[in-house]
Amino acid sequence: xxxxxxxxxxxxTYGLAAFLYIVSWIFKKEMPGRIATWIAIIAxxxxxxxIALRWIESYRLGIGHAPLSNMYESLVFFAWTIGVIYLVVxxxxxxxxxxxxxxxxxxxxxxxxxxxxNICDRIQPLIPALKSNWLIAHVVTCFIGYxxxxxxxxxxxxxxxxxxxxxxxxxxxxxxxxxxxxRMLDELTYQxxxxxxxxxxxxxxxxxxWANSAWGSYWSWDPKETWSLITWxxxxxxxxxxxxxxxxxxKIAYLSIIGFLAxxxxxxxxxxxxxxxxxx
Amino acid sequence: MNKKTGSADFSGRLWKxxxxxxxxxxxxxxxxxSSIIGTxxxxxxxxxxxxxxxxxxxxxxxxxxxxxDMYHSWWFQFLLLTLMxxxxxxxxxxxxxxxxxxxxxSPSFNVSKFRNxxxxxxxxxxxxxxxxxxxxxxxxxxxxxxxxxxxxxNGLCIFAEKGRWTRVGVYVIHFSVVLLLIGxxxxxxxxxxxxxxxxxxxxxxxxxxxxxxxxxxxxxxxxCDNFNIKFYDSGAPSEYRSTLTILEQGKSVLTRNxxxxxxxRYKGINIFxxxxxxxxxxxxxxxxKNRATGISHKKKVSLGQQFDLPEDMxxxxxxxxxxxxxxxGHDLGKTFMGILTTNDGSHVHVIMPVRFPVFDRMRKGxxxxxxxxxxxxxxxxxxxxxxxxxxxxYSGFVIMIIGCFITFFMSHQRxxxxxSKSGKKSSIMVAGTANKxxxxxxxxxxxxxxxxxxxx
Numbered sequence: 001x002x003x004x005x006x007x008x009x010x011x012x013t014y015g016l017a018a019f020l021y022i023v024s025w026i027f028k029k030e031m032p033g034r035i036a037t038w039i040a041i042i043a044x045x046x047x048x049x050x051i052a053l054r055w056i057e058s059y060r061l062g063i064g065h066a067p068l069s070n071m072y073e074s075l076v077f078f079a080w081t082i083g084v085i086y087l088v089v090x091x092x093x094x095x096x097x098x099x100x101x102x103x104x105x106x107x108x109x110x111x112x113x114x115x116x117x118n119i120c121d122r123i124q125p126l127i128p129a130l131k132s133n134w135l136i137a138h139v140v141t142c143f144i145g146y147x148x149x150x151x152x153x154x155x156x157x158x159x160x161x162x163x164x165x166x167x168x169x170x171x172x173x174x175x176x177x178x179x180x181x182x183r184m185l186d187e188l189t190y191q192x193x194x195x196x197x198x199x200x201x202x203x204x205x206x207x208x209x210w211a212n213s214a215w216g217s218y219w220s221w222d223p224k225e226t227w228s229l230i231t232w233x234x235x236x237x238x239x240x241x242x243x244x245x246x247x248x249x250x251k252i253a254y255l256s257i258i259g260f261l262a263x264x265x266x267x268x269x270x271x272x273x274x275x276x277x278x279x280x
Numbered sequence: 281m282n283k284k285t286g287s288a289d290f291s292g293r294l295w296k297x298x299x300x301x302x303x304x305x306x307x308x309x310x311x312x313x314s315s316i317i318g319t320x321x322x323x324x325x326x327x328x329x330x331x332x333x334x335x336x337x338x339x340x341x342x343x344x345x346x347x348x349d350m351y352h353s354w355w356f357q358f359l360l361l362t363l364m365x366x367x368x369x370x371x372x373x374x375x376x377x378x379x380x381x382x383x384x385x386s387p388s389f390n391v392s393k394f395r396n397x398x399x400x401x402x403x404x405x406x407x408x409x410x411x412x413x414x415x416x417x418x419x420x421x422x423x424x425x426x427x428x429x430x431x432x433x434n435g436l437c438i439f440a441e442k443g444r445w446t447r448v449g450v451y452v453i454h455f456s457v458v459l460l461l462i463g464x465x466x467x468x469x470x471x472x473x474x475x476x477x478x479x480x481x482x483x484x485x486x487x488x489x490x491x492x493x494x495x496x497x498x499x500x501x502x503x504c505d506n507f508n509i510k511f512y513d514s515g516a517p518s519e520y521r522s523t524l525t526i527l528e529q530g531k532s533v534l535t536r537n538x539x540x541x542x543x544x545r546y547k548g549i550n551i552f553x554x555x556x557x558x559x560x561x562x563x564x565x566x567x568x569k570n571r572a573t574g575i576s577h578k579k580k581v582s583l584g585q586q587f588d589l590p591e592d593m594x595x596x597x598x599x600x601x602x603x604x605x606x607x608x609g610h611d612l613g614k615t616f617m618g619i620l621t622t623n624d625g626s627h628v629h630v631i632m633p634v635r636f637p638v639f640d641r642m643r644k645g646x647x648x649x650x651x652x653x654x655x656x657x658x659x660x661x662x663x664x665x666x667x668x669x670x671x672x673x674y675s676g677f678v679i680m681i682i683g684c685f686i687t688f689f690m691s692h693q694r695x696x697x698x699x700s701k702s703g704k705k706s707s708i709m710v711a712g713t714a715n716k717x718x719x720x721x722x723x724x725x726x727x728x729x730x731x732x733x734x735x736x
Contacts, residue, residue: 131540209674223319240308
């Protein structure tokens with residue numbers, strides 16, 4: 001079995017976990033949720049194996065490099081980071097409803113990698129610009145940041161549903177009647193944003209140091225750089241609004257959603273714009 | 281109202297504005313939104329490209345706002361400056377209050393405040409407060425650096441705290457932001473960024489600047505000894521390598537290979553492998569084949585030099601060459617162009633794609649002319665920069681990461697264990713506060729209670 005096949009199986013495993021989390025949430029059953037956790041663990045392990053296998057395969061091809069060099073590989077890694085952070089959150093907060101929103105994100109990332117015709121899953125040699133020790137540090141930190149923001153986004157969505165539910169008192173028996181308590185969600189959004197902010201900061205900095213050693217300037221207002229800074233500004237705003245002006249709840253949830261849209265544009269949208277960062 | 285209070289009023293309001301977080305939020309969001317423009321409209325292109333794209337009217341409006349170089353425009357720089365002033369004033373304003381709190385030798389604790397906390401835990405123990413004190417102290421010391429015991433009406437209180445200093449975290453981040461802005465400023469005032477193309481074997485002593493297009497003299501000369509590209513089996517490039525020699529006063533002082541990601545740094549100047557190109561060949565080997573007899577002749581010629589064709593068939597000159605040549609929708613690749621002057625004085629254009637030596641057969645002339653070989657000469661394209669602000673920027677980077685870590689993952693925690701006598705037993709109240717991660721503090725209190733009750 002090669003890594004691409006393994007990762008295709010992992011894609012469906014994530015899909016199954018997501019499905020079960022959603023079933024457990026909608027039908028308020030404990031059992032599908034428990035199974036979902038185990039399947040999510042299997043998916044993350046398989047994902048880990050897929051990344052490791054791909055790494056080994058690249059060495060067998062004689063072009064050995066960490067599997068973090070193109071859109072396919074970054075999406076697979078993105079799914080992995082979302083999966084890992086989600087499982088940690090689930091363990092810490094003993095709550096599976098977040099899974100109904102978080103695992104679909106991991107599933108979508110890896111499904112897009114495996115199924116989109118525009119994304120090539122072949123192992124390619126590194127272009128000269130990517131041959132650097134900064135590659136791993138830069139990509140890993142950026143994607144941990146992105147994944148933390150993805151979880152924050154999922155939690156913010158749940159928070160807003162939760163609010164919507166409290167406004168509409170009649171639906172007390174409806175979908176959201178057993179959603180986790182709002183304070184916890186609010187706090188969790190903030191926690192995930194701080195985690196993401198730290199890693200986004202480190203990711204931008206490693207990227208800047210790398211750019212300085214490759215092109216001779218640590219900042220050149222390339223669209224990807226600029227968009228990562230825009231993302232940083234949005235989350236910096238969120239943190240200031242919360243720490244200094246005491247914003248919480250809905251306002252923070254909306255800012256976290258805007259922030260994640262900026263993350264998504266930094267990741268995908270920028271490829272539509274002209275610039276240096278053309279490898280994804 | 282006299283003038284003096286009027287201006288005091290104004291500066292007071294200005295001070296208030298710059299100490300407000302509202303301004304920070306507005307500036308941050310303005311920077312975020314305005315930065316989008318520069319990612320949608322390509323920056324720093326030639327005016328005629330913009331004129332084509334936007335038309336004259338829109339071009340004039342956009343260029344009036346420096347949209348085509350917006351990150352260096354006065355209004356964007358003004359936003360950055362506002363951010364910097366805001367950060368400095370906000371931080372110093374608040375830091376003085378924090379400093380008082382940090383420099384206190386023995387922090388003040390108020391039991392009643394802890395009693396009012398919602399996360400407090402209460403339990404009873406059969407031992408006396410004095411006994412419990414000696415049992416509890418080591419447990420508290422395990423987790424908290426500062427401890428103090430205070431007697432209260434019918435018992436005692438253990439106060440403890442740790443991480444008071446972590447409150448500086450956010451100021452550390454703000455300091456790093458200021459360092460980054462200063463470092464960037466130093467770089468843009470005292471540094472430069474330019475490029476130079478050096479043909480193999482040649483030496484240069486000045487480069488051309490990107491922003492002004494002017495020449496910048498270097499304190500030394502750079503010679504390109506060799507340029508080399510390596511390819512993967514797939515044909516994709518794997519390495520661009522230039523061998524460079526630095527010369528000072530005519531003597532070579534250093535020879536080094538540079539590749540992408542491994543630049544040469546010499547006397548504060550950074551030299552990067554940025555691009556390459558092929559130079560016009562000096563010597564071209566042509567092949568002339570007589571269509572009737574099939575006899576071939578080879579001749580080495582140079583660009584632009586007119587010469588007589590073999591078998592007295594006229595004269596020929598190579599006028600130029602292109603890297604690509606479009607023929608009926610196909611790219612023929614590197615192609616030479618020449619002019620044939622026949623014996624009756626007429627001029628005929630001859631196209632000679634290197635990859636297709638039989639191409640000229642289509643002309644149906646007496647001679648089929650093709651390029652057999654030519655010497656490959658490259659020039660290396662170097663980016664040359666000087667940035668004296670880089671150390672400031674890099675220290676800003678390090679400090680920012682440390683600051684983020686302190687701010688987000690460390691907190692100032694305060695704990696109060698109140699032990700009061702109630703009859704023969706003691707009743708115990710444990711409560712704590714943290715300036716961040718309050719849920720985490722709640723579970724930490726639970727853990728401490730658990731270890732306090734372990735030998736009950």
